[in-house]
Amino acid sequence: MLLAIPCLLYSTTKVYRSKGTLKTACxxxxxxxxxxxxxxxxxxxxxxxxxxxxxxxxxxTFFYSAMGRVLWGSGSIGEMTQRQVDSIRSKRKVVKMFILVIVIFGICWLPYHGYFIYTHFDPSILYMKYVQHLYLAFYWLAMANAMVNPIIYYWMNAK
Structure with a gap:
């Protein structure tokens, strides 16, 4: 909520003419x-x-790594039953799921944040013909992260 305060305080609309039609921008x-x-x-x-x-x-990264070290390193001494082998395999699959969740989060959100940082250094990009499409693609990718996580959980965990 604190991060939204500047948007609340400084948001405005501007009406401008583009190619003979009036448009409103927030x-x-x-x-x-x-x-x-x-x-x-x-x-x-x-x-x-x-x-x-x-x-x-x-x-x-920190918390999943801590859990992953415990899960990945857990094994038993001596001969293992099939149930123990399956348990170790299942735990290692969870660690791989942790890694995938982190990587997907990074991939989905970095372009969105990078766009805003980049526009500060090169504001001319804001006036390019398809910049709104580019922004929407980055926004869509960021929002897709919320949809992808349940798919990852379902795909990597039979339970």
């Missing part, structure tokens, strides 16, 4: 200018990247 109007020139927007995007991407990636 944008953030920071105290120091529009996002393409605003240093406040850049700081906000970096903070947003850290809070919603870097911290979750580090957290998942």
């Amino acid at each position: 944008l953030l109007l920071w105290p120091d200018g529009l996002p393409d020139v605003s240093y406040m927007d850049y700081i906000y995007q970096v903070l947003f990247l850290v809070v919603t991407y870097a911290v979750p990636m580090l957290g998942m």
